Amino acid sequence: MAEGPRLKVPTTAKxxxxxxxxxxxxxxxxxxxxxxxxxxxxxxxxxxxxTCTFNGKPVFTANMExxxxxxxxxxxxxxxxxxxxxxxxxxxxxxTVTTAERKIAVG
Amino acid sequence: MVKLSRRETLVLAVGxxxxxxxxxxxxxQAGSREAADLxxxxxxxKTAQKGKVAIELPEIAENGGNVPLAISVDAPMAADNYVSExxxxxxxxxxxxxxxxxxxxxxxxxxxxxxxxxxQSQNVVVVAKTSKGEFFTSQRFVKVTVGxxxx
Numbered sequence: 001m002a003e004g005p006r007l008k009v010p011t012t013a014k015x016x017x018x019x020x021x022x023x024x025x026x027x028x029x030x031x032x033x034x035x036x037x038x039x040x041x042x043x044x045x046x047x048x049x050x051t052c053t054f055n056g057k058p059v060f061t062a063n064m065e066x067x068x069x070x071x072x073x074x075x076x077x078x079x080x081x082x083x084x085x086x087x088x089x090x091x092x093x094x095x096t097v098t099t100a101e102r103k104i105a106v107g
Numbered sequence: 108m109v110k111l112s113r114r115e116t117l118v119l120a121v122g123x124x125x126x127x128x129x130x131x132x133x134x135x136q137a138g139s140r141e142a143a144d145l146x147x148x149x150x151x152x153k154t155a156q157k158g159k160v161a162i163e164l165p166e167i168a169e170n171g172g173n174v175p176l177a178i179s180v181d182a183p184m185a186a187d188n189y190v191s192e193x194x195x196x197x198x199x200x201x202x203x204x205x206x207x208x209x210x211x212x213x214x215x216x217x218x219x220x221x222x223x224x225x226x227q228s229q230n231v232v233v234v235a236k237t238s239k240g241e242f243f244t245s246q247r248f249v250k251v252t253v254g255x256x257x258x
Contacts (some may be wrong), residue, residue, distance in 0.1 A: 018215030021188070033201055054213060061209035062221070067200050069173045069222035079215030081183070 005088065009102040013080050019105075021052065021060075024073045024099065025090050031066035047072055049091040055084035080106050142196050142203040144246075146234055149194050155242035160193075161234050162247045171225040172252040179218035182239045182241065184210070190217035192236040199229035225251045 008022040025047065032044025050062040050072065060076045062068075078086070083106045090098045146155070150200050163177035180190045189212045195205040205224075217235065225231070232246040 057213055058147040058209070058211050059213045060211075060219070062219075063209070065202055065204045065206060067197055067202065067205040067224045069224050072218075073222055075220035077215040077218060079213055 003029070003051060005090065005098060005100045007088065007100060007102055009086055010104060011102075012105045012107070015081055015106055016079065017089050018079050019104070020075065020077055021086070022054075022073070022075045022087060023050070024071060026071050027090075027092075029066065029068060029072065033066065043097045045093050047090045047092050048076070049089075050074060051089050052076070053087045054080065056080055056087075059086075082106055120257075121167075121218065123229045125142075139203075142198040142232065145196055145204055146194070146232065148240045149192075149236070153242055155234050155244035157244060160235050160245040162219060162231065162233050162245050164231060164247045164249050165196055167250045167252065169252045171227070173222050173255055174225050174251075175220070176223050176231070177218070177220040178248075179216070182217060182235070182237060183187055184209040184212050184214060184216055186212045187238070189214075190235050191238045193217065193219070194234050196232045196234070197223070197224065197225055197229060198232065200226045201226070205231075219229050220225055227251050 005023060005025040010019050013019050027047050029047065030042055032041065034042050036042050044066060046064060046066050048064050050064065051058065052060045059078045062074060064072065066102045069075040083104060086104065087101045159181045161179045161181065165174065168174040176195070178193060179192065182190045184190065190210050191209045196203050197205050197220055206221065208219055230246045230248050230252045232244065234242055234244045
């Protein structure tokens with residue numbers, strides 16, 4: 001189960017500025033390649049999709065395979081022209097979606 | 108149910124043994140063909156131009172389970188011309204596809220940092236697609252001390 005995402009998003013920016021965003025979520029990202037002590041394969045269970053939108057418009061998406069390391073971390077950028085809300089979502093293989101949001105004031 | 112003669116059974120048994128003796132070699136080869144197929148599918152058969160894609164990876168990764176990767180594509184992020192997709196392929200991972208990023212003009216720049224798993228020393232290939240349908244690629248070799256896929 002994914003636990004509390006950690007986010008680093010600036011709270012203010014100038015109009016047209018490209019801001020840096022960092023996100024991390026705690027998740028084992030079980031690859032489906034490993035075996036347990038009895039030799040049976042531990043089933044795959046990863047976060048397969050991460051999305052970031054700003055005021056409802058897509059900014060960045062990562063479609064993940066098991067080769068993304070545990071506790072998936074992303075640093076990416078967004079160009080902000082107006083004040084608004086970043087929404088983040090992480091989708092687990094089991095269908096669980098973890099979400100978070102951050103507001104930014106642009107002036 | 109297919110009936111197997113004694114001879115066929117023997118051949119099968121030998122075949123299986125050979126496979127299980129050289130699982131790594133077999134998998135490595137399949138992996139790289141799979142990787143080429145993946146890239147071909149992404150570019151729709153077009154050849155990607157070398158360059159414009161900067162990849163930051165350690166030369167030697169002590170822990171293949173957590174290898175920092177930074178990508179940036181030297182391209183404008185204008186509404187009519189931007190980097191729309193970037194794929195990362197690890198040629199000799201058991202499943203070569205690592206991740207596919209989608210960017211939009213709102214991304215500001217086509218750059219991303221993450222952490223990946225590498226099963227063994229290998230080339231990591233990055234292919235970027237622009238909204239105009241151009242493809243750019245670069246690759247970096249990483250020496251992996253301990254594999255990261257829980258072999």
